[in-house]
Amino acid sequence: MMNSANSNNHHQKHRLAWLRWAAPLAVFLLLLLLFWRGLSLDSSTLPSPLVGQPMPAFSLEMLHDASVLKTEQDFKGQVALINVWATWCFACHHEHPMLMDLAYLNRVPIYGLNYRDDREAALSWLEALGDPYQFTVFDPDATVSIDWGVYGAPETFVIDQKGIIHYRHVGVITINDWETVFLPLIEQLEQAA
Amino acid sequence: MKKCFWVIWVVGSFSVWAAPIEPYEFANETDRALFQKMTHELRCLTCEAQSIAESNAPWAQDLRREVYRLIQEGGDEMAILTFMTDRYGDSVLYKPPFNQATWVLWLGPFMLLLLGGFILGRIVSRQKGN
Structure with missing residues (x-):
C-alpha cells in the first residue's frame, strides 16, 4: 500500500519535473518583458492629444506691448516652433542658450508663449539673456496654455504652414533632440507643402 | 523619548x-x-x-x-x-x-486571479487524488 502510493507520487513528480524550471523561467521572462517595457516608458512626457489638430484659437497681449493683441493666425505661414517658457522655470534657464543658437541658425521662426509669469520679470530676462523669439505672447493666468495642454515648462510645439500641430516636446530641447526629432520633422513638413 | x-x-x-x-x-x-x-x-x-x-x-x-x-x-x-x-x-x-491601450490594466488582475485559482485547483485536486 505504502509502496504503491510512493511510486504513484514519484511518477507524478517525474511527469511534472519540467515545470520546476519552466514555470519560474516563464515568470522571469514575463517580468523581464514587463520591466523592459515599463521602465523604458517615460511617464513624465505625456502624448499630446493636440497632435494632428489645428492650434487652439486665442487672443493674447504681446509681452513687449500690452496694446498689441496676437492670435494663433500670427503663428501661421511657415513651419515654426512655439516655445512655452517662464522666468520661474528652472529648466528654461538651461534651454535658453539652445534657443538662442536656434534663433541664430534661423532655420525656423520661434514664437514664445510666456506661461504664468510676471511681465517685468519676463522682459528683463529677455533683455539680459537675449530674445530668441519673433515675439512672445503673454499668458499670466494660463488660460491659453491650458487650451494648448501645457502642464509644465519648457514645452515646444512644432506647427506647419497651416497651423496644424505636429509635435509637442516636453522639457529642454537638446542638440540631440534638434538633430534627430525637430530637424527631420521640419524638413518633412516643408517638403509636404 | x-x-x-x-x-x-x-x-x-x-x-x-x-x-x-x-x-x-x-x-x-x-x-x-x-x-x-x-x-x-x-x-x-x-x-x-x-x-x-x-x-x-x-x-x-x-x-x-x-x-x-x-x-x-x-x-x-x-x-x-x-x-x-x-x-x-x-x-x-x-x-x-477601457480601450485598446488599457485593457491589460483593467483585465490583468482578474486574469491573474483566474490563473491563480486554476493553479490552486490543480494542486488541491492532485493532493486529494493522492
Whole structure:
C-alpha cells in the first residue's frame, strides 16, 4: 500500500519535473518583458492629444506691448516652433542658450508663449539673456496654455504652414533632440507643402 | 523619548491631509458636489499621486479654476471630462477608459486571479487524488 502510493507520487513528480524550471523561467521572462517595457516608458512626457489638430484659437497681449493683441493666425505661414517658457522655470534657464543658437541658425521662426509669469520679470530676462523669439505672447493666468495642454515648462510645439500641430516636446530641447526629432520633422513638413 | 517621537509622527502626518482652500462660491449644493467630485477624479500631472483637489501645484490651481469656470457656465460631468481629455489625454483621468491601450490594466488582475485559482485547483485536486 505504502509502496504503491510512493511510486504513484514519484511518477507524478517525474511527469511534472519540467515545470520546476519552466514555470519560474516563464515568470522571469514575463517580468523581464514587463520591466523592459515599463521602465523604458517615460511617464513624465505625456502624448499630446493636440497632435494632428489645428492650434487652439486665442487672443493674447504681446509681452513687449500690452496694446498689441496676437492670435494663433500670427503663428501661421511657415513651419515654426512655439516655445512655452517662464522666468520661474528652472529648466528654461538651461534651454535658453539652445534657443538662442536656434534663433541664430534661423532655420525656423520661434514664437514664445510666456506661461504664468510676471511681465517685468519676463522682459528683463529677455533683455539680459537675449530674445530668441519673433515675439512672445503673454499668458499670466494660463488660460491659453491650458487650451494648448501645457502642464509644465519648457514645452515646444512644432506647427506647419497651416497651423496644424505636429509635435509637442516636453522639457529642454537638446542638440540631440534638434538633430534627430525637430530637424527631420521640419524638413518633412516643408517638403509636404 | 519614544512617546515624543510618536506624537511628532502622528501630528506631522496630519499635514498631508491639509487640502488647498480657495474661495470658490457655488449657487447650490449640486454644483459644489460636482466640483468636489470632478477635482478628485482628475489627476495632477505635475505632481505624482495626487488629484487636482489635493495638490497645491500652480497647474492644479489653474485646473481647479477651469473646473469651477465650466461648472459656472453650466457644464456637466461629461463637458468637464471632455474639456480635460481634449487637452491632456486620458492620463488626466484617475479612472482611465477601457480601450485598446488599457485593457491589460483593467483585465490583468482578474486574469491573474483566474490563473491563480486554476493553479490552486490543480494542486488541491492532485493532493486529494493522492
